[in-house]
Amino acid sequence: MKLTHHEQTPHPEHPFAEYIRILGKGKKGSRPLTQDEAYQAMKMILAEEVQPIQLGAFLMLMRVKEETPEELAGFAQAARESFDLVGPAATVDLDWSSYAGKRRHLPWFLLSALLLAENGIKVFMHGAEGHTAGRIYTQDVLKFLGIQHAHSMAEAAQQIEQNHFSYLSLEHFCPKLHEIIELRPILGLRSPVHTLVRLLNPFNADYSIQGIFHPGYRPVHQQAAALLNQPHMAVLKGEGGETERNPDMDCLVQSVHEGQLSDENWPALFTHRHVKPELLDPRQLALIWRGKIDDEFAEAAIIGTAAIALKLLGKAETQQQAHELAAAYWTGRDKQKYAGS
Missing domain, CATH: 1.20.970.10 (Transferase, Pyrimidine Nucleoside Phosphorylase; Chain C)
Structure with a gap:
């Protein structure tokens, strides 16, 4: 029936x-x-x-x-x-997330990371590209510095051992999360995955640095890092949402050190605001590194961002010491590197 x-x-x-x-x-x-x-x-x-x-x-x-x-x-x-952790894992000093993309200024933070790498600090950068129109993403500008991005965790580990720096796209170590990020044009909104990916730290580095755009997310990242038992982490409202200090503005850095939460304000490096450039030309990254052009905003962003990372890493005790060390790194950099394509 x-x-x-x-x-x-x-x-x-x-x-x-x-x-x-x-x-x-x-x-x-x-x-x-x-x-x-x-x-x-x-x-x-x-x-x-x-x-x-x-x-x-x-x-x-x-x-x-x-x-x-x-x-x-x-x-x-x-x-x-x-995560697909096949092969030997790298020893990473600093995990650096790069998911926002830049719209108003070039990604000067990339030169901050390379400056740290040149001075023996092993930096692993991860991100995603192309999910928001009109933005410049880290992977897309690496070629202008003559740097090849990694295609796997194993290749990233190899690059870190050789060059103290590697960039790997999310699609190569967590493809499902990458697929969800790609839904943004369909959903019309960012999703929790845009926040989550900044916390991934694939090589389990003791130190992690993150940038956000909306200030309300800063303490959420800080507290989540503490719940994850991340030994050392710093999060800041970065230029365009990337991990980059805007030298024209005060920068509040919220950190975790061995379970202890702390807040620290880094004052603006200029008394005036700079006008954003009309055109973003990624070739300028190599030109700035090689000393071919001068740009006070770019240099302050590079040194200022590196200073925050150096203080997080315990390489300096005070903001002034961190800034002086970053400035010394910048003055002493190998200008023959990063000729670009």
Whole structure:
């Protein structure tokens, strides 16, 4: 005998539906995920155990309410477990995230990272490119410095050992998160993954530095790093959202050192504001490094960003010492490097 529509056995609830319900059960019924719930939810997403409609609903519910430190920490835990760490791991001194892209100024922070690398500090930079129109992304400008980006974690490890620097795109170590970032033009909004990726630290470096655009996210990153037991981390509102100090403005750096949270203001390096350039020409990165052109804003951004990293790394005790050391690195750099293409 055939069952009528009302007598048919209902479909069992999808396991991921629970996490959508927690976030979306109205103003009074909804709540944030716990760190463990966030971990379990992200594990399912990365394992492709979630339907596309569920993923979209989850991402946008998270976006509307905004991520808590506990949620970010749970997401990051799950993501770190998914990395394909084949071959020998590199010893990285400083993990540097680069996901925002630049729109108003060139990515001067890239020269800050290379300056540290030239002075024996092993820097691993990771990012994603192309997800927002009209921005310049780190991977795209490396060729103007004659630098080849890595295509795998193993190649990144090799580059770090040889050159103390490597850049690797997210698509090569966590393709599912890269796929989600690429949804931005479809969803019309950034998702929690744009925040999460800055915390990934694939080589588990003791020191990590992150830039954000919206100041409200700064303490969220700081607290999430503490929950992840990140020994040392600094987060700042960077120029364009990248990890770059804007020398025209005061810069609040929020840090974690062995579980202790601290805030420190780095004052502006100029009393006046610089006019943004009309055209961004990535070839200027090599020209500035090689001393072929002068640009006080660029040099202050490079030295100022390197100074924050040096203080984070414990290479200097005070802001002044860190700035003097960064300036000495810049003066003594090998100007024959980075001829570009």
